[in-house]
Amino acid sequence: METELSRKLGIEHAIFGFTPFPAVAAAITRAGGFGVLGAVRYTAPDDLARDLDWLQEHAGGKPYGLDVVMPAKKAEAPGNRTxxxxxxxxxxxxxxxxxxxxxxxxxxxxxxxxxxxxxxRITGWMEQVARSQLDVAFDYPIKLLANALGSPPPDVVARAHDHGVLVAALAGSAKHARRHAEAGIDIVVAQGYEAGGHTGEIASMVLTPEAVDAVSPLPVLAAGGIGSGEQIAAGLALGAQGVWLGSIWLTTAExxxxxxxxxxxxxxxxxxxxxxxxxxxxxxxxxxxxxxxxxxxxxxxxxxxxxxxxxxxxxxxxxxxxxxxxxxxLGTPVGQIVGRMNSERSVQQVFDDLTRGFERAVDRINRIAGRRAS
Amino acid sequence: METELSRKLGIEHAIFGFTPFPAVAAAITRAGGFGVLGAVRYTAPDDLARDLDWLQEHAGGKPYGLDVVMPAKKAEAPGNRTxxxxxxxxxxxxxxxxxxxxxxxxxxxxxxxxxxxxxxRITGWMEQVARSQLDVAFDYPIKLLANALGSPPPDVVARAHDHGVLVAALAGSAKHARRHAEAGIDIVVAQGYEAGGHTGEIASMVLTPEAVDAVSPLPVLAAGGIGSGEQIAAGLALGAQGVWLGSIWLTTAExxxxxxxxxxxxxxxxxxxxxxxxxxxxxxxxxxxxxxxxxxxxxxxxxxxxxxxxxxxxxxxxxxxxxxxxxxxLGTPVGQIVGRMNSERSVQQVFDDLTRGFERAVDRINRIAGRRAS
Incomplete structure (x- = not known):
């Protein structure tokens, strides 16, 4: 499953896995995808450093990234204090x-x-916490920095680029996607209504091609509603250069x-x-x-x-x-694909199911289109 | 764009077009798809007969269908009167x-x-009105009867089958899809959250494969969020045997x-x-x-x-x-794809754009999968 973006990042499959668990991120990367560790739950920089140490050690020398929640607008207290x-x-x-x-x-x-x-305490979306996370993160060979809420501030984009780190930002509308592109980011994650976590009202089927058209030639990842290889094929058919999966890993063994x-x-x-x-x-x-x-x-x-x-x-x-x-x-952020998360599998098993399902979907589409493919 | 279902119905492309306008339905059928005329706005049976006459005359001898809104449960007045x-x-x-x-x-x-x-006045969803529509419809060589709200009553399914008419029903969840299958219908239209008109909360990306799994081997049509060939490819990758488009025709010349x-x-x-x-x-x-x-x-x-x-x-x-x-x-039922309905085209132009976009998406998927296709 190769796209321009997957080749650029040096990964085998254009499957990006977002997860708060280092063990899951490492397993996704080892399986040939791109593991992205969610940082929002880390309050102490040392805890993040410890987990990035572990991730670096267990990623098999393959690339991974970090996801922060940095508000584009600084929240200010009276007197312009942060x-x-x-x-x-x-x-x-x-x-x-x-x-x-x-x-x-x-x-x-x-x-x-x-x-x-x-x-x-989820304080990672307070700017000073997110910035202290970045101070840690840039000491590691992360290849991608994703921001879950709005475009990252210009200095953060510049700092990432200085470190050779690609910057991604989540978008729930074509307008958000365009704003990200103007902010100089490298990848738009188009996150549909059906996704877990913060999400807008436009469903992936509609949002993905709108985001692609809005920011082309910047690459778009399809997010929301993707937990099977057939859904990956759908996201890629819609013009995405890869897919971004979060929920599916929640019930993995790791x-x-x-x-x-x-x-x-x-x-x-x-x-x-x-x-x-x-x-x-x-x-x-x-x-x-x-x-x-x-x-x-x-x-x-x-x-x-x-x-x-x-x-x-x-x-x-x-x-x-x-x-x-x-x-x-008792609850947790999760997308509508929770309906298909009915058994515990290892990350590698999920990955195998995804790639097999993708191949099946490609076979099916070729049959419907009357193509012979080899 | 051929599936088992499109072959069964004798149509060139597995594209089903729902529309309240006979001229649009006829043009969809003539273009190689399957036009489905929405009957909910017809109060007088004679008006429906007049438009079905016209449709029959202009469909080029190709198949078309009718969509009614028949509640599965009879609404009863006191004393068990209808x-x-x-x-x-x-x-x-x-x-x-x-x-x-x-x-x-x-x-x-x-x-x-x-x-x-x-x-x-929209009274077509009152059972006696829908039934009077059926009395008219079965005098015409319709090939499909679709019901927009729930499973049609058993006698209606039986009557359709006696006339050699396939029965479809719209479903917003896997549970609805299963209920339709148990009611003996032939095709499930899985209508996602992003669709125009009556719709549930599950987006097409998630709903389509759930409906396919729920009723297989019954065919499923993907509906909701589909207005381009890329979106058709996505719907088919998700396991649908065809797609059901409604909104996209609203801005056609016809x-x-x-x-x-x-x-x-x-x-x-x-x-x-x-x-x-x-x-x-x-x-x-x-x-x-x-x-x-x-x-x-x-x-x-x-x-x-x-x-x-x-x-x-x-x-x-x-x-x-x-x-x-x-x-x-001023408003109208319409799905989220209204965002891409930015120019007036003829039905034939829409159709050409759909089939060309589908071929592009298949090319793209094959490139990503590393397949050579001919």
């Missing part, structure tokens, strides 16, 4: 904090034991969701069991629909706060729900 | 009627002149929207300018987003009534908006 976590905490209304506790109490979610710190109950929930879920909700971060993100997302999406509730307030507001709560595996509230 | 239009009218709350008039007044929409009857302003609006609209709204019929249907849909989707408004009440409630209003071309309110 917004700190404390500033954001101070902006959260008391009523919303009460709603969090009431919702947890209704489902009997225990508090953290006395003295135990909270779990992770993934570590820290919750067996959550893995089981993913394996059991159908394609109709996700929702685009602001519950997670304050921006619409597709995730498993749970009583937690229902509470935030309820028109009679207080509703989610804007980014980055919502992420900080719910950080502890989400950690508690995960630690105690409170089933009705 | 629900009449008068029954439905009586169920509409006065507040909703006031809201219609207020919204029209706010935009200065004139009333019909004294003595002039209202325009069309289409008659009765409003130049509406045609201009479609030509100018982007893929983000549609909305899944209950404004039209009471069930979520994708259409141009207008101040009319905004009014019905406003959480502070009365909200749309359930089907079939909403359709009757707004019938006159929609006719008035169209007659007087009140631009901010």
């Amino acid at each position: 917004l700190t976590e404390a500033d954001v905490e101070a902006m959260i209304p008391e009523g919303h904090r009460r709603f969090v506790e009431e919702t947890l109490a209704k489902h009997g979610v225990p508090a953290f034991p006395e003295g135990e710190a909270s779990g992770w 993934a570590d969701l820290h919750s067996r109950a959550l893995t089981e929930k993913l394996l059991a879920a159908g394609s109709g069991d996700t929702v685009r909700s602001r519950a997670l971060s304050g921006k619409p993100a597709r995730q498993l629909r749970t009583e937690w997302t229902d509470a935030w999406d309820d028109p009679n509730g207080p509703g989610a706060l804007p980014m980055p307030l919502q992420g900080l507001l719910v950080a502890d709560a989400v950690s508690r729900i995960q630690k105690y595996e409170v089933e009705p509230l | 629900l009449t239009e008068a029954d439905v009218e009586a169920m509409i709350p006065e507040g909703h009627r006031r809201f219609v008039e207020e919204t029209l007044a706010k935009h200065g929409v004139p009333a019909f002149p004294e003595g002039e009857a209202s325009g069309w 289409a008659d929207l009765h409003s130049r302003a509406l045609t201009e609006k479609l030509l100018a609209a982007g893929s983000g300018d549609t909305v899944r709204s209950r404004a039209l019929s009471g069930k979520p249907a994708r259409q141009l987003r207008t101040e009319w849909t905004d009014a019905w989707d406003d959480p502070n408004g009365p909200g749309a009534l359930p089907m079939p009440l909403q359709g009757l409630l707004v019938a006159d209003a929609v006719s008035r908006i169209q007659k007087y071309e009140v631009e901010p309110l």
